[in-house]
Amino acid sequence: MKPTNTILGEYGTTIFAVMTGLAIEHEAINLGQGFPDTDGPADILADAERATKEGPNQYPPMMGLPELRQAAAQHNKIFYDLDLDWQTQSIVTSGATEAIAACLFGLVEPGDEVVLIEPLYDCYLPMLRRAGGVPKLVRIEPPHWELPYEALEEAFSDKTKLIMLNTPTNPAAKVYTRDELEFIAGLLEKHDAYAICDEVYEHLTYDGKPHIPLMTLPGMAERCIKIGSAGKTFSMTGWKVGYSVGAPKLIEAMSKAHQFLTFTTPPNLQKAVAYGLGKEIEYFKSLGADMQAKRDRLSEGLTKIGFEVMDSQGTYFLATDFRPLGFNGDDVEFCKHLTIEAGVGAVPFSPFYQGGLESGVSHFARFCYCKQDSLLDEAIDRLAKHFGGV
Ligand code: PMP
Numbered sequence: 001m002k003p004t005n006t007i008l009g010e011y012g013t014t015i016f017a018v019m020t021g022l023a024i025e026h027e028a029i030n031l032g033q034g035f036p037d038t039d040g041p042a043d044i045l046a047d048a049e050r051a052t053k054e055g056p057n058q059y060p061p062m063m064g065l066p067e068l069r070q071a072a073a074q075h076n077k078i079f080y081d082l083d084l085d086w087q088t089q090s091i092v093t094s095g096a097t098e099a100i101a102a103c104l105f106g107l108v109e110p111g112d113e114v115v116l117i118e119p120l121y122d123c124y125l126p127m128l129r130r131a132g133g134v135p136k137l138v139r140i141e142p143p144h145w146e147l148p149y150e151a152l153e154e155a156f157s158d159k160t161k162l163i164m165l166n167t168p169t170n171p172a173a174k175v176y177t178r179d180e181l182e183f184i185a186g187l188l189e190k191h192d193a194y195a196i197c198d199e200v201y202e203h204l205t206y207d208g209k210p211h212i213p214l215m216t217l218p219g220m221a222e223r224c225i226k227i228g229s230a231g232k233t234f235s236m237t238g239w240k241v242g243y244s245v246g247a248p249k250l251i252e253a254m255s256k257a258h259q260f261l262t263f264t265t266p267p268n269l270q271k272a273v274a275y276g277l278g279k280e281i282e283y284f285k286s287l288g289a290d291m292q293a294k295r296d297r298l299s300e301g302l303t304k305i306g307f308e309v310m311d312s313q314g315t316y317f318l319a320t321d322f323r324p325l326g327f328n329g330d331d332v333e334f335c336k337h338l339t340i341e342a343g344v345g346a347v348p349f350s351p352f353y354q355g356g357l358e359s360g361v362s363h364f365a366r367f368c369y370c371k372q373d374s375l376l377d378e379a380i381d382r383l384a385k386h387f388g389g390v
C-alpha cells in the first residue's frame, strides 16, 4: 500500500501526550504537560455560558468576531502602545497552534529558509517542514540560555523568509532582552525577513523582567506577527482561542491558510475571550505575580531535594539538571522513572532539540508549576521521599 505522508510519519506521538498518558496510568502528579489545575476567572466562564445560551452558535466571521479583534488590538495598545487597525491587523484562530500553522502555510514557499532557536516548542519543526520550509537551527543551552549572536547571524541568508521567535520561551523559560531583540531586528532588516512571534506567555514574566514584543522595535511592525493565546492568558488551555496581530500583508497571508484550516473558532468562546481581554490591568499583573510565587515554591523544593534548578524568567516551566541526584540514565528514562517510581510526572528536554537523545542535552527534566500550592507540596514530598532528601 502507498505510504502516508512521510514528513509527519517520522514523528511519534507528542511528548506531552505521552507523559500525560503515563502520569494517568500511574496516578502520578502531572507536572509534565503545561496546564493549570484551576480554571481561569469565573466571570469569563460565566460570559462563555451566557454567550452559549444566547447564541448564535453558528459560523462566526472567518477573521474572528469584531469584538475579539478589537479587544486584541486594544490590549496590545494598552500593554505595548502598538497602534493597530483591527480590521486589517488582527485575526482570531483556534489556539496559537493554528496561528503558527496558518503563518507557516501562509508565508513559506517551498525552499524558503526559516531560522529557529532550539530548544523548540514541539509543533514548529513538523509544521515548517510540512510547509516545505528549510529549517536553520540555532541552539541556546543551559544553564544560561545565552543567544549565540554569531551562530544566529550565520543562520540568516538571502534565502531566509522568517524567524520563529518564542518569548517567554517554552521549555527554556528564557525571556529575551531588548539587546537580543535589537540584534534579531537588525538581521531581519538586513535580510528582508519576517518574524512569527509566539508570545503566548506574554503575561507570565517574573522578577520585574519585562516582556518586550519584537513588534514594538523600530521598523518591526511591518515584519512581525504577534501571537497570543487565551489558553495561557486566562488559564483555560482547552479553549484554543488564539488572537494574532501584525502587518496587514502578513495577517492577510495568514488568513489565506486559516480559511482552509479551521475557517472559524467557536463564537461563544470568542465572546468570552473578548470580555476577558478587557479585564482590568490588575488581573494581568496578578497572573504573573501568582505564578512567580509558585515558581519559587517548586524551585525551592526541587533545589532542597538536590536538583540543579535553572532560572525561570517566565512561562509555566522550570528546567532542572538531574545529574546531582546520581540517576544513571538519560532524560527520557529519568522522567519515566520519576512518573512510575516517585509518582511525579515531568517532561524530558531532549525531544525539544533536533537529534533528541543525541542532542547533547539529555540530562534535563522540565517541571510545570502552574498548579495549586497543595499539589506542588505533595509533589515535592513524594520526590523527597523517593530521593531520600530533605
Ligand atoms: N506556543 C507555545 C510556546 C506553547 O507553549 C503553547 C502551549 N500550549 C502553544 C504555542 C499552543 O497554544 P494553544 O493552546 O493556544 O494552541
Ligand code: GLN
Pocket (backbone or CB within 6 Å): 014, 016, 017, 032, 033, 034, 035, 170
Ligand atoms: N504547551 C504545553 C506544554 O508545553 C502543552 C501543549 C500540548 O500538550 N500540546 O506543556
